[in-house]
Every structure is written in C-alpha cells, then in structure tokens.
Amino acid sequence: MTRLFHRFLQAIPTLFGITLVAFALVHIMPGSPIDALVPPDASADVRAQVIHIYGLDKPLPVQYVLWLTHAVRGDFGMSIGMRVPVNQLLAQAIQNTLILGVAAAFFSFVTGTVLGVLAGLNQGKWIDRMVSTLGLAGVSIPAYWLAMVMVILFSIQLGWLPSSGMHSQGQEGNVLDLLAHVVIPAIALGFTPVGVISRMVRTSLLQVVKQDFVLALRAKGLMRRQILWHLLRNAALPVLTVTGLELGYLLGGSILVETIFAWPGLGGLLNSAIGLRDIPVIQAGILLIGTLFVLMNIVVDFVNSAVDPRIQRT
Amino acid sequence: MKKWMRKSLSCSVAATVLSLLVVGCGNSASTPESKQGSGGTLIIGATFSNLPNMDVYPDQGYEGRRFVGNQLYDPLIIDNPNTNSFDPGLASSWESKDMKVWTFHLRSGVKFQDGTAWNASSAVFNLDRILNKNFQYYYPQVAALLTARTKEITSYQAIDDMTLEITLKEQDSFFPSDVTQILFASPTAIQKYGNDDYQNHPVGTGPFAVAKVVPRQELDLVPNKDYWRGAPKLDQLILKPMSDPATRYAALLSSQINWAEVPPTETIPQIKQKGFQVVTKPYPHIWAIVPDMSKPPFNDKRVREAFVRAIDRKAMSDQLLNGASIPADGPMYPESNLYPKDAPAFDYNLDLAKQLLTAAGYPNGVTIAVNMPSSGSGNMWPLPMSEFIQQQEAKIGINITFRTYDWNQIITQYRAGFSGPMADANGIAYSLASGTLLGDLETSFVLKEPQGSDIMGYDNPQLDQLVRQAKASTDPAGRDKLLAQGWGIVQSDIALLPVVHDLNLRVLSPKVQGLVTPATWFVDLTTVWVSK
Amino acid sequence: MPLLQVEHLSVSFKQGQHESQAVNGISLDLEPHQTLGVIGESGSGKSVMLKSLMGLTRSPKTRISGKINFDGRELTGLEENEFSSVRGKEISMVFQDAMTALDPVFPVGDQLVETIRRHQHLSKKDALEKAVELLAKVGIASPRSRLDQYPHQMSGGMRQRVMIAIAIACQPKLLLADEPTTALDVTIQAQVLSLIKELQKESGMGIIFVSHDIGAVASIVDEIAVMYAGRIVERGSVQQIIHQPSHPYTQALLAANVTLGMKGRLRAIQGQPPRPDRLPYGCAFAPRCQFAVDSCNGMSPKLTTIEQGHDVACWLMEEEPVSANMQVV
Ligand SMILES: Nc1ncnc2c1ncn2[C@@H]1O[C@H](COP(=O)(O)OP(=O)(O)OP(=O)(O)O)[C@@H](O)[C@H]1O
Numbered sequence A: 001m002t003r004l005f006h007r008f009l010q011a012i013p014t015l016f017g018i019t020l021v022a023f024a025l026v027h028i029m030p031g032s033p034i035d036a037l038v039p040p041d042a043s044a045d046v047r048a049q050v051i052h053i054y055g056l057d058k059p060l061p062v063q064y065v066l067w068l069t070h071a072v073r074g075d076f077g078m079s080i081g082m083r084v085p086v087n088q089l090l091a092q093a094i095q096n097t098l099i100l101g102v103a104a105a106f107f108s109f110v111t112g113t114v115l116g117v118l119a120g121l122n123q124g125k126w127i128d129r130m131v132s133t134l135g136l137a138g139v140s141i142p143a144y145w146l147a148m149v150m151v152i153l154f155s156i157q158l159g160w161l162p163s164s165g166m167h168s169q170g171q172e173g174n175v176l177d178l179l180a181h182v183v184i185p186a187i188a189l190g191f192t193p194v195g196v197i198s199r200m201v202r203t204s205l206l207q208v209v210k211q212d213f214v215l216a217l218r219a220k221g222l223m224r225r226q227i228l229w230h231l232l233r234n235a236a237l238p239v240l241t242v243t244g245l246e247l248g249y250l251l252g253g254s255i256l257v258e259t260i261f262a263w264p265g266l267g268g269l270l271n272s273a274i275g276l277r278d279i280p281v282i283q284a285g286i287l288l289i290g291t292l293f294v295l296m297n298i299v300v301d302f303v304n305s306a307v308d309p310r311i312q313r314t
Numbered sequence B: 001m002k003k004w005m006r007k008s009l010s011c012s013v014a015a016t017v018l019s020l021l022v023v024g025c026g027n028s029a030s031t032p033e034s035k036q037g038s039g040g041t042l043i044i045g046a047t048f049s050n051l052p053n054m055d056v057y058p059d060q061g062y063e064g065r066r067f068v069g070n071q072l073y074d075p076l077i078i079d080n081p082n083t084n085s086f087d088p089g090l091a092s093s094w095e096s097k098d099m100k101v102w103t104f105h106l107r108s109g110v111k112f113q114d115g116t117a118w119n120a121s122s123a124v125f126n127l128d129r130i131l132n133k134n135f136q137y138y139y140p141q142v143a144a145l146l147t148a149r150t151k152e153i154t155s156y157q158a159i160d161d162m163t164l165e166i167t168l169k170e171q172d173s174f175f176p177s178d179v180t181q182i183l184f185a186s187p188t189a190i191q192k193y194g195n196d197d198y199q200n201h202p203v204g205t206g207p208f209a210v211a212k213v214v215p216r217q218e219l220d221l222v223p224n225k226d227y228w229r230g231a232p233k234l235d236q237l238i239l240k241p242m243s244d245p246a247t248r249y250a251a252l253l254s255s256q257i258n259w260a261e262v263p264p265t266e267t268i269p270q271i272k273q274k275g276f277q278v279v280t281k282p283y284p285h286i287w288a289i290v291p292d293m294s295k296p297p298f299n300d301k302r303v304r305e306a307f308v309r310a311i312d313r314k315a316m317s318d319q320l321l322n323g324a325s326i327p328a329d330g331p332m333y334p335e336s337n338l339y340p341k342d343a344p345a346f347d348y349n350l351d352l353a354k355q356l357l358t359a360a361g362y363p364n365g366v367t368i369a370v371n372m373p374s375s376g377s378g379n380m381w382p383l384p385m386s387e388f389i390q391q392q393e394a395k396i397g398i399n400i401t402f403r404t405y406d407w408n409q410i411i412t413q414y415r416a417g418f419s420g421p422m423a424d425a426n427g428i429a430y431s432l433a434s435g436t437l438l439g440d441l442e443t444s445f446v447l448k449e450p451q452g453s454d455i456m457g458y459d460n461p462q463l464d465q466l467v468r469q470a471k472a473s474t475d476p477a478g479r480d481k482l483l484a485q486g487w488g489i490v491q492s493d494i495a496l497l498p499v500v501h502d503l504n505l506r507v508l509s510p511k512v513q514g515l516v517t518p519a520t521w522f523v524d525l526t527t528v529w530v531s532k
Numbered sequence C: 001m002p003l004l005q006v007e008h009l010s011v012s013f014k015q016g017q018h019e020s021q022a023v024n025g026i027s028l029d030l031e032p033h034q035t036l037g038v039i040g041e042s043g044s045g046k047s048v049m050l051k052s053l054m055g056l057t058r059s060p061k062t063r064i065s066g067k068i069n070f071d072g073r074e075l076t077g078l079e080e081n082e083f084s085s086v087r088g089k090e091i092s093m094v095f096q097d098a099m100t101a102l103d104p105v106f107p108v109g110d111q112l113v114e115t116i117r118r119h120q121h122l123s124k125k126d127a128l129e130k131a132v133e134l135l136a137k138v139g140i141a142s143p144r145s146r147l148d149q150y151p152h153q154m155s156g157g158m159r160q161r162v163m164i165a166i167a168i169a170c171q172p173k174l175l176l177a178d179e180p181t182t183a184l185d186v187t188i189q190a191q192v193l194s195l196i197k198e199l200q201k202e203s204g205m206g207i208i209f210v211s212h213d214i215g216a217v218a219s220i221v222d223e224i225a226v227m228y229a230g231r232i233v234e235r236g237s238v239q240q241i242i243h244q245p246s247h248p249y250t251q252a253l254l255a256a257n258v259t260l261g262m263k264g265r266l267r268a269i270q271g272q273p274p275r276p277d278r279l280p281y282g283c284a285f286a287p288r289c290q291f292a293v294d295s296c297n298g299m300s301p302k303l304t305t306i307e308q309g310h311d312v313a314c315w316l317m318e319e320e321p322v323s324a325n326m327q328v329v
C-alpha cells in the first residue's frame, strides 16, 4: 500500500513534465487554431475577439499557468473546433478507446499465450513453425489489410459481424451489440502484438523448461498439467512486461484502426484536433495519454511483483 | 507524411483485394425505378471524421454544410443543387437596382421548427448575431467563419415585418452567391440555450430536425412535416461519420448504410456488378496543380502548356479512376453556365508537349517539386493520381518529386503561398470548388492574400477589368457572360494546370429512390425515399 | 529380497550423428536401510543414472536398456503416468542445489502441499498441517510461518531442508540424493548429512547418495561405488574403498581429494575424462592411467570380485593386487 502511494508520488514530477511537453508541443506545432477558425480574410477585430475568447492573447507562461491551475481541478476548457467541453469529449473518447484497447489486449494476450505455449511445448515441430509464421505475419501484415479481409469475410460475405461503428441503430447500451462491433477491430488491432507475445511466451517457456526445478517437479511425480502451471507462472514475468509495452503500442495503433472502423475513440479525436490545431483538446489528450502510460507502468510493475516474488516489495 | 502514404497505399491494396474477393457473389444489376413512394430510413456514410457542429456554420467543410447545414436550415437564396441556379429560399424574391442595396422579400407563412415565426426581425436577429458586436447574442466564433460572406455588408434593417434590406460597401452582383451561404436559426432557441449550447439544440426552418445525437457516431434526423417546400419523403435520415473510403464501401456492402460517399475508385466495377447505383455528375470542381508562376519553369506559359498536354487526362479518368472524373482543360467545369466555350483546349499531345518544352529552353527536361495532400475533402485519390502524373510527365522530361502532406497542412501551406513554407516547391496539388460561388473567379485569380487566394503570382489586367465589370453588372445574364469570358482568360493563360473534374462519386443501395442527381456539391434529400 | 536391483542399465543420448553413452551397463543392488555412495568425476554419469532410475531421462532421443527392479516391480516398462505416481511417493530425489530445484515463484508451502496432495488423498487443510509437520521434522524452526515464504527468502541450508521435506513427504522407500550438500558450506553440510541419516533411521528407506566427495559420503554410507565414464569401476564397503582402493582411478580420486581438502572439485587427476560420445575401446581410464598396459586398450575390463564385497574392473587386478605400488602422497 505504501509502495503504491510512493509510486504515485514518484509519478507526480513525470506528470508535471508531461504537462510541460503537452503545452510546449501544441505551441511549437506549425499553424494556429485561429487559422482553422477564422478565415484569412476576416477583419482584424473579429480575429482579435476570437483570440481573446480562447485566451490565446496572453503571454505563453501565463497561458500555461492558467491551463495548469484549471487542469489540476479537472477543467480542461472548451474545444476550440467543436465548442464542447474538452472533458466531455475526452471522457467519451477514452472510454471508447479503452473498450477497443482492452478487447484487443485481451485478444492478443490470450491468443499470444496459447500460441506461445503450443509452440514452446512442441519446439521444432510443425505447430511451432506454424506459430512463428503466424507471428511473422502479425508483424508484417498491415492492420489495414487484415481489417479489410476480415470485414469482407465476416461482414460482407457471411454477414455475421458489423463492418464498422460501435453499435447498431437504436442499440446503444446493448452490451452484446457492442461486443459484436468490437470483435473485428479488436482482432485487427491486437493481431500485431500476438506475434510478439507468442514469441515471448515461447522463448520464456523454453528458458524455463531448461531450469532445474522443472526436473524436480517431475521427480515429485506431478502431472503434466500441474507442471505446465508452474512453467506458465515462471514464464509470465517477461510476457507481462512485454504485454504492458504492447498496450502502449495498442494505444498508438488505435488511431489507424479507429479510422478504419469509424470507432469514435481517442485516436480519431486527437487526429482531427491536431488537424484543427485544437489546442485545448490536444493538450488534454497528450496529458491523458501520458497519464495512462504512467498508470500502466505502475500497474505492470505491480503485476510483475505479484507474479514474481523475487522482485522486491518494499 | 510517410505514415500517411503507407496508410493510403495499403488502403488501395486492401481495396483491390477487397474487390477481388467480392467478385462473383454479385446479384444482377437492376434498379427498380418507380417514381412514387415515400418512407424508409436513409443512412449516409459521409466522409467527415466527426459529426459536424450544428450551429448555422457547420464545420467539416462543405460536407458538413451539405449534410447538416442544408438539412437543418435554409438561406434566403437557395443555390439550387439540381440546376446550378438561384432559387428563392427564405426570401421569396429579391432585387437590387444598383447591386449595392439589396431588398429581400421574406417568405410568408414559414415557421422555425419550434414554432417561432420567420420574419424580418428573426432575420435581423441572425444578422446581428454575426455582425453586431454590441448585440447580446453576438457570437464571434460563427461570425468569424462567415466573414468571407459578410465582409461587404455595411448595414441591414427590417423595412417592414417581411422585408429585409442589406446594404453593401460597393456594388457586388456576386452577392446572391454569398447569401446562399448564410443560414438562419430560431432566435427563440438561441435565446433559450445561449450561443455555446445552441449547437446541441439546433432549430431551423429546414427539411429535417435533430432527433438524436450519438456523439461522433451518429446523427439521427427526422423530417420536418411542415417544411415549406413540402415534407421530405423519408421517415428518418441518419448520418454516420466514416472518414475512410474503404470503411464506407464495406458498410454499404454489409448493409450498415445505404448511401456511401466516395468509395475507393477501384471498387466501382464491382459495385456496379453487385447492383448498387453508382451516381456521378459534374459539379463545380477542379483537381489541379497550382503552379508558382513567379519563378521558372512555370513562369513560362509554354512549360505550363507542355505540362498539361503531357497528361493523358482521359486515360486517367476512364482507366485509373474508373469514370469518377472527366478530363479538364481549365478550372471551370463544362456543364456550368459560366463555362468558356471558346477557350482553347489542351488535348493530350506528347510531341507538341515536347516541342513546347524545348522551345521554352528545356530540351533536356526539368525537375520540379510539387506538394500534395494525402487525402481530404474533394481531393479525390491523390496518391494514384500523382503517380500517374509523375509517369506521364517523365515521358517529356519533366521529373516531378511529389511530397505528401496532411490535408490541413496543405491548406496552411496554400494560404501562406509560395513565399512561405513551400518556397522550394514549384506547385501544389489542390482541389478547388471553382464556380460554386460567383465570386470564385475573383477570389482565386484576381485577389491576393488575404482577400483572395491568387498565390500563383498570376496577373492579367484584362481579367481584373472583366471581373470589375461583372461585379458591377446589374443584369445577371450579362454578368454571367462576363464571368464566362473571365474563366476563358484564366483557361487560356493556364493559370492552373488542370487535371480532372471530379464527378462527385457516390454509391446508393438499389432501394434508395427518387434522388435527383445534383449538379452541385450540395444535394436535395427531400425527394429521396427508401423502398422496403 | 533387495529393495532395488539394477541390471546392465545403459543410457545413451542421441545427438545428431553421435550417441553419448552416459551410463554404460551398470548393475547394482540396494537393500532397505542401506546407503550406497556413488562417487566419480564430473560427467561420469552419476546424475544420469539417478534420473534414469526414476524414469526422468526417458525421451525419444534417449536409448535406455537394462532392468530396474524396484521393490519387486519392473520399472523400465512403466507408462509415464504410472511412473509419475511412483515418483515422489516411493522413490524421491534430493537435488544438488535447492535454490534452482525449487520453483522460485511459488511459496514453499505450496510446493510441499502439491506433492503431498498428488500422492495422498488429503484435504488442503490436512495437507497444510502435514507440511508443517514435515518442515518441523527436517528441523525448520517455526515451520508454520515459513509456509508462505519463497525460496529466495530462505538460507541455503533451510532450502535444502525444504527440499528434503518434499522428498520424504510421502515416506519413500528409496531416496536418491544427488550431491545434496555440495552447494552448502561445511557446517551446514554436516547438519544436512546427519538429518538424512536420522530420517533413514526412522523410516528405513534405502538411499543412493551421489557425490564428488568421498569425504562427504564416507560418514553416512555403507558401501561406495566409484563411477568412471558411465561404468562402475570399483565397488566395496567404505573401509575397503578408503583403505584399499584398488582401481587406479579410485586411488587418484582419493589422492586428489586429500590434496584439495574436502571442498575440492575433482579436476586434479591428470588429463580429461573421455567424451561420452567417443568412449575408447577397452578401459575408458587407460589413456589417463599411469599403470596402463597394452591389454588395457584391448577390451574393457569387467567388474571382478577381489575380496568379499569388493569388486574392481581393472586389467591389473587380474594378475596381482597393485596397492603396494600405489602409495599416494
Ligand atoms: N539430456 C542429455 N543429453 C545429452 N547428454 C547428456 C544429457 N544429460 C547428461 N548428458 C551427458 O551425460 C554425461 C553424464 O552426465 P551426468 O550429469 O550424469 O554427470 P555427473 O556425473 O552427474 O556429473 P556432475 O558431477 O557434474 O554432476 C555428461 O557428459 C553429460 O554431458
């Protein structure tokens, strides 16, 4: 518990750094949000008014302090482009992205683990070779392509699953409907990490299998299934670390997948916000993603120490 | 940039695969054509990446205006999408003797959908909102977006309950065009919700009203039964943001939508084979390369002509784009009443192109750089198109380096012109809605930044003179004649390197009926219904 | 009837073209209560022999022949699942390094309990009680509090005791100890050795105790077998082996042991042991043997009895005892 508290305390400077970066980035970016908002032939006073409304006429340090003081209170202002509270936009977007991300992570973790175990236990056999081919495919097949092939097969030809969006008409809040919508995007997004995870599981498993204690487990008379459980628990650490890193990849990769599937997540929101130079949205978005990464690191850390008792708990 | 490129590349690969796989399961192509009918739900997969703002100036470009603005609201004058002419809108008639003071006779008996009456005071309320800084409901955010349309206005007033008068700085016969862009919202709703929140509760006089918004996913509209032009035939109209062409294609084929804007061109043959309606029609649009005429090699008209003649624009339209465009010789599209019929055409002719280039002093060819967008509203399919152009120009010795940028970056670059960040470029691939507004000729080829967007360094006093005349003309027919002449000058000067005119490709399910294929970017959805 | 009767046990590993003959025709007997010490240089096949007795070397790449009669049962033909119910229950093994032989990510309590419950029908709670008893029995203080500890949280000696507790959890009839004290320091070594001895006294199990170190085994074993290149080259009582080492290899081992003290790793004998995939024809020790004669390279010598309970496999023994020539130090 105290360790958790410590980790959070340690994260504060990092988060502070992220706020600086977020703020600096949007002001380094070429183009002004005003250009997207005010046509070049607008009169100077209309331009000045709009600049004033969004507080962009104040000196940068003042803007930063103002933004920060509001941000710590959870107020990220109004989107310039959409004229909606940033909080509202981000809350919806992150929720949708997390639904997709968690589904993809779940898919890639489960599939990667199962394939990795199969490959590791059948080292050198056809199943091993098949898994490594699949892993290679995962890294080299573009998500876009895979997405399209699945859409053709499962949406267009077979009609089993919807091809885009998050819900059918009038079905918002229907969990089953949501699940049907998330299947293809989650697989498209989670396919690349499958290869990485399954290879990690396999390598890690092969390393564990070599260790003395596995022989000792057999010498105790344990059955295959029991031994496998020991193997997995031992192989889990590097796998979980990799999965943690892959979660980061998933967040990044979601921009493309969200676009393909018209999935209203963070990726698409930031993408269009960047296009519009929508400063409040971009800043809050970067901060949110940064915070997520920090949180994810803490979680991965904790999961690791839960899985491997050798990692010091203080 | 790289990333964008790869995305688009894999996009076209995927689309090709897609079309290959879908082959063979097509049902026969027959569109049951019945004239009468009503009802049904039309679900449109639009190209915007987010639902547009629903205030009177929706964002997401003209697409936002097409599917949201024009469905919720009306202007005083309607730019008739089917005939490319002006129709009376919330003004049943208008007139101006001197092209400076304009009188609009407002349509009587029209109500906003919340019951508020449409009259001169609600019109003035709306103009105050965007022009009167002392007005309680002045809203700079929308005012800013509309300045291009309102900057000539010096005053306005209600003459009587149903008459509005607008006075301009100077004579401007193009003003009706600007008026088509100004939409009117219910003053009651704005007062009730306030400027910022109003967009979430929009109320207009238009053919549809908002029933439900699922943020960033879906906008459900229902018909306005009392619409003054007659109630729309549909039961329901649903808009879905789908920014990726292949997404729209897949959604159409899996029946998630029944109307798809711009699918991938390579899928057109399959779409037709499967019995979908592929709709194309010329509208004011030009996909061109905007040259920097202030420096070599494009300062020489012979080089510009060589460049244009080297591109087999017919092959591009018919083969590369599967009929989604027509070849262009100039910025104005042929079906327009402003089309310069006598202007020179620049047919595909490699020998002539080569000769011209040699005559201009480039017997060994020349290397140029062109910036281009990766995608974006009206940009069609920039990657395959630029590759095509690259190959063609290489034949006469013009070696092009295309540099891909995000669409918003291209817009910024364009505004800054060739003295800004793209100083090292010789041209920029750009699409223009040339001819949508009467003022387009002036904005694009006469006025420099910031009043206009003549970034080419193009100057032709004869054109300036013509435009001045047209602007002051009190006779619409005469005005259009002068304008057509002006477009002709631009075409023969090759102030833009014309490539193709887009045909506004969209695909509809065979069940979608009654659409009058629009002749502009906009579309009238009141005539449409969806059969069971 | 002996507890264990091994006849001509051979184990070889296929490795590509080659075949590694790790165990080469070993025969041995073991009575209940008896402790057999097996010593030999690194690589001589001691561990492979022990593992083979438990069926742990069986794999498609291993060739195993010979007979293993355990408590009246032939083990060599057993199915894997039958064998696994013998392992840990009737035959147990204690490994050299408990640090690596215990699963690092499970608490030791779990590792005990899973063994107990594998072979005995006990509830989780009863198994836990039993685990506590066992820990107490191997001399671990406040055993209950140790259940939740992980191997890395314990000292080397304590880990080895846990290992032993696991091995004796189901009162095996045969305990195979593969250098159980090598990783420990001297005082702890002695404690662990006496613990094993005590446990044997109580339960009467037979023990095969493998070591590099004659000194270590001398105190607790009844008989010693000396292994070289997969064979037993000499076998006899502790007295016989220590005082009358008859094989030149045994003599060299003893000499090396004295020179290096108790802790020495056995590398002090001149030369290298032969590679198991290239065993020489004839006596495997001959290339390193200072007494080797021509006949040593001819055929491999068989174990022959030179006195009651003392067998040696050396051509020199066929003529006369050579012990007089081989005074060492
Ligand atoms: N699974 C295996 N595959 C191939 N060769 C093996 C295998 N296990 C053991 N060997 C070989 O068999 C020989 C005997 O090994 P073993 O482990 O029995 O020696 P040891 O006498 O126990 O040595 P140490 O004192 O170092 O433990 C060695 O040469 C070893 O390399």
Ligand SMILES: [Mg+2]
Residues within 6 Å of the ligand: C046, C047, C048, C178
């Ligand atoms: Mg060994």
